[in-house]
Amino acid sequence: MAVWPARSETAAGSAHQDIRVAVAEWIRQTVTSSPLPVAMAALAQTVLDRFAGYVSSGDWLGEGSFKNLLQTLDLGNLQLLAVGPGYLYDPERHEPAAPAGDEGDEGGEAAIVRPQPLDAFSLRHPDLAPLARKINRLTDTPYLMPEHYAVLLRELAREINERGYQITRTSKTVRDRCVERGAPVARSHVNFLLIGIGHTGHHLGQDLPETAERLGAAVVQNTLSLCRLAQLDITAEEEEQVRRWITGGLTSPEATVNES
Template sequence: MGRFSGFDEVYAALYVDFDNIYSRLREQDEDIARAFATNPQRWVKWIEGHALRMLYGDGVRRRILKRICYMNPQCFHEFRPFFIRAAFQVVDCPPLTNQGKTSADIHLVMDCMDALNHSTRFDEFIILSGDADFTPLLIRLQEHARRPLVLSVGYTSPAYTAAASWRIREDWFVQQALEDERPAEPVPAPTPYPARGNGERLARVAEVVRRTVADAPAPVGVASLAQILQREVDPGADWFGYGRLRDLLDVLDLKGLEFSPVPPGYLYDPERHEQPEERDAHDDFRSRYPDLYDFALKVHRLTDMPLLRPDHFRQLLGIIVEEVNANGFFMTTTSRNVRDRCVEAGLPIARGHVNFVLVGIARGGYPLNEQDGVNLREVGKAFLRNAYDLCRMSQIDLTKAEQQMLLVWILPKESMGD
């Protein structure tokens, strides 16, 4: 760590497995993937400021001194100029086998090992890849007292994330670093408050919200926030025409603050506050389904499957079907709308849970954007197939009894219309 102009500086090296990240993003949303590929300056800037206070405290900034992108030039040559312009060293990794295998992984490992002996001591090694083959590399970096940070998209081996010092959450990266780069989607905008002075009002609301969260030692409950806003800015019963406080918060510039739907709902700063936990919901799961809970907890810990009650899974799948049939499927818009509807229904379901299920449905062979009409039975079966695949990849050898428990947990009979 260096010091410059009164700041402590963390020196970082950034390694991007382009094929891995881009391909997985494209499976979820073509526009999000293209935003990643065509504007690396934006998300690099976001990474430079990500989680600094949580990892190091105040008065620290990150400098990314080395940027390397590993790319298959035969498939993705059109994106090469964007990374060159963003000061990346682009390493061409063409296929070496008939199956399309490239040498990106070995190049990345060798470059990381070389960087350990560089005259500049790199404090952080930021690796954008979900390839579990890099697990031994992360462990080796830890042994050298360096801090590996990883970003993966989609399912990631628990061993891989456990070997990292910090996992950059996929939903944060997409929503904060990429989402604003998308072209506008055909969804109706909320009815605004009368235009005169609207911008000033919203700026004032955002200022009060940011100040309230900044002054709070813990996440701020939405009910408490509502009382403060009614007292200080008088938004009226219709929240400046947005109908609900939750919809109003969505249009504010909150500088990276996050909303948690853990009942009763919280706003928090992910760099200062611990994410609100779902202990009450988990305790409720344990008390209602004592025989199922221990199995579900094991699967959750090994696969990241959301630890939701069976009836919550059933309701979530139903809300997804209703939303997609009503408004079509656009990954970020759909996940946000489904999350909001879950909050309205009082369900302890976060946007990360929604994203996990939406990706799982696609990986289970039922891409929602390719369906004329979404069928609840097919949605449930696809998500169940993905759950079986996750268990297999995590080396969970399910007994027949456990297979039945997985079915009861993920796909209760009521969700199949039986």
């Protein structure tokens, strides 16, 4: 993702206003080009990524919160709706969620079809998110972004190489290390991968050193097996998407990631 120019390239006297204008334009472009309303949390993360060094989550250009910042920006026709996690939508392009009870006497809230806002995964990896979400629904494979899988796989290999494999200790330590590095990994995610890797015939800790790449290949193998068991037909192109989803983040340098 491209980032805002370095601070030295912006005139000091007008920097603050220039950034506010640029943030507003970025948000308008992101929301109006999206096929669905955009979740505020996901949108906030893209702003932090895009304007790193200028916008911080502790300040939000002096407004205190992302929601407050949105309310001070010129966002054109965009509307903010505080339903569920809250999201921004373009009334000319998106269908907003209706308040409970607006659909008639018998329908109530259960009859209302609410649009599902785009999450951070959908914004960062729009080519991978739909298939990942489908596989997650059918098989419970963790719905983590590629960069978060990379952290998980690297920390898993590191822990086993350093201390051997014991599922209870390994899952807890790996979860803790992932969270420290900014990846939203739950212990259930780690356990799911550990059990799945075992189903492929890979015996963790018995053929050291473990590598993130080899563990990732086993996770991909197990994911494809789960898809077949769920009677989800996967094309060759979709198999490649699964590989990019699970192991694609390993091609990037190791670093702390932003939680999303």
